[in-house]
Amino acid sequence: MRKSRLKRAVVLLSGGMDSATALYWAKRRGYGCLCLLFDYGQRHKRELRYAEHLAKTAGCPYHIIRFRLPWSGKSSLTDPKQALPRRALGRIGRSGIPSTYVPGRNSLFLAYALSCADAWKAEAVVIGANALDFSGYPDCRPQYYRAFRKVAAAGTRLGAEGKRIRILTPLLHDTKARIVARGISLRVPFEKTWSCYQGRRHPCGFCDACRLRKKGFREAGIPDPLLESSR
Amino acid sequence: MRKSRLKRAVVLLSGGMDSATALYWAKRRGYGCLCLLFDYGQRHKRELRYAEHLAKTAGCPYHIIRFRLPWSGKSSLTDPKQALPRRALGRIGRSGIPSTYVPGRNSLFLAYALSCADAWKAEAVVIGANALDFSGYPDCRPQYYRAFRKVAAAGTRLGAEGKRIRILTPLLHDTKARIVARGISLRVPFEKTWSCYQGRRHPCGFCDACRLRKKGFREAGIPDPLLESSR
Numbered sequence: 358m359r360k361s362r363l364k365r366a367v368v369l370l371s372g373g374m375d376s377a378t379a380l381y382w383a384k385r386r387g388y389g390c391l392c393l394l395f396d397y398g399q400r401h402k403r404e405l406r407y408a409e410h411l412a413k414t415a416g417c418p419y420h421i422i423r424f425r426l427p428w429s430g431k432s433s434l435t436d437p438k439q440a441l442p443r444r445a446l447g448r449i450g451r452s453g454i455p456s457t458y459v460p461g462r463n464s465l466f467l468a469y470a471l472s473c474a475d476a477w478k479a480e481a482v483v484i485g486a487n488a489l490d491f492s493g494y495p496d497c498r499p500q501y502y503r504a505f506r507k508v509a510a511a512g513t514r515l516g517a518e519g520k521r522i523r524i525l526t527p528l529l530h531d532t533k534a535r536i537v538a539r540g541i542s543l544r545v546p547f548e549k550t551w552s553c554y555q556g557r558r559h560p561c562g563f564c565d566a567c568r569l570r571k572k573g574f575r576e577a578g579i580p581d582p583l584l585e586s587s588r
Numbered sequence: 589m590r591k592s593r594l595k596r597a598v599v600l601l602s603g604g605m606d607s608a609t610a611l612y613w614a615k616r617r618g619y620g621c622l623c624l625l626f627d628y629g630q631r632h633k634r635e636l637r638y639a640e641h642l643a644k645t646a647g648c649p650y651h652i653i654r655f656r657l658p659w660s661g662k663s664s665l666t667d668p669k670q671a672l673p674r675r676a677l678g679r680i681g682r683s684g685i686p687s688t689y690v691p692g693r694n695s696l697f698l699a700y701a702l703s704c705a706d707a708w709k710a711e712a713v714v715i716g717a718n719a720l721d722f723s724g725y726p727d728c729r730p731q732y733y734r735a736f737r738k739v740a741a742a743g744t745r746l747g748a749e750g751k752r753i754r755i756l757t758p759l760l761h762d763t764k765a766r767i768v769a770r771g772i773s774l775r776v777p778f779e780k781t782w783s784c785y786q787g788r789r790h791p792c793g794f795c796d797a798c799r800l801r802k803k804g805f806r807e808a809g810i811p812d813p814l815l816e817s818s819r
Contacts (some may be wrong), residue, residue: 428707472692504738556716
């Protein structure tokens with residue numbers, strides 16, 4: 358009997374703790390993971406270096422996709438001249454979407470992943486999006502992923518052939534503390550993940566990404582190994 | 589009374605006759621059009637030069653977005669070493685999807701357009717996709733656009749604020765002859781459009797794109813001005 362081919366997943370890897378946990382989750386589920394990293398003109402390249410290091414540590418091949426958007430001044434994550442918000446976390450409809458929102462970013466990332474999955478005949482796309490302890494970005498909400506699943510079914514060769522490219526969001530409904538706990542059990546090297554929107558030597562501790570990360574480790578009752586290692 | 593702001597549309601422009609007709613249709617409908625052109629490693633840059641020329645002729649600003657895909661060998665449109673098919677037009681489920689299919693291409697184009705529309709507060713994205721006289725690409729089918737409309741509503745700042753980014757496909761159900769007729773009435777400069785998959789001086793006449801174009805002009809009873817001008 359022939360051994361069945363390893364099932365493949367295209368994993369979106371940002372260098373942060375969520376996508377790292379999603380990668381190790383996919384590995385544990387038996388997927389052969391191909392990581393996609395993006396250089397889209399973000400404020401700093403530190404997260405990209407962390408993502409490369411993570412992919413290597415996980416033993417997964419990766420590709421860096423480079424592109425620029427024609428409206429880079431419209432987000433404080435792509436325009437280094439803008440100040441980053443130092444504020445409590447916002448939510449859609451209460452305090453609006455923060456300036457760190459990168460218009461359509463997850464649609465771009467997922468479109469690249471879908472393209473690769475269709476070309477490489479991968480069964481799944483994995484994204485570490487989270488809709489609970491998040492910054493209020495519209496493209497992190499469950500209804501967005503439900504819609505994108507239909508795009509994957511209708512707009513690909515695999516979909517047209519009756520196969521499915523699954524869009525997997527294993528962390529969508531987790532608290533940040535739960536992501537920390539799951540990551541620990543999956544042996545995610547959290548000291549190799551970078552969340553801070555600033556690209557300085559140490560995390561700033563004040564941006565939304567730092568606040569969420571701190572909240573997660575605090576509520577999980579575990580010290581953040583990134584902070585431990587950088588002391 | 590203040591005059592209302594010109595409504596804006598992001599128009600995907602390939603340099604072919606369909607996207608040119610879609611652009612002139614959007615202009616006629618009163619949209620201020622911002623064109624997106626793509627350099628994604630396609631076999632030749634001739635279509636891109638035609639698209640630039642078209643945008644200028646139409647008096648519309650344009651941006652060229654450049655990216656490369658990590659699987660370029662998987663499509664004969666991105667791998668110049670592969671022969672282009674010289675054959676009758678295929679359909680999904682009968683003769684399969686041709687080798688010119690670029691996996692996930694329209695999802696990438698639409699994701700870029702969505703990103704720009706969200707950043708620039710444009711009401712619409714316009715794409716000249718056609719599901720009747722087409723090469724059988726899955727991302728040209730009506731169900732695909734229905735799915736993408738939900739992505740536009742769920743995954744953007746404008747959508748989250750209750751505004752809508754419309755995904756307009758004015759040519760989706762037209763025959764190629766009908767597109768020619770509509771283009772003529774819209775004064776589309778068809779002599780400035782390029783359809784052939786080859787990037788030679790004259791259209792090859794045999795690839796799917798040439799066959800479809802020839803069929804359109806023949807059935808519309810109009811000589812193709814591109815062929816007239818290149819004689």
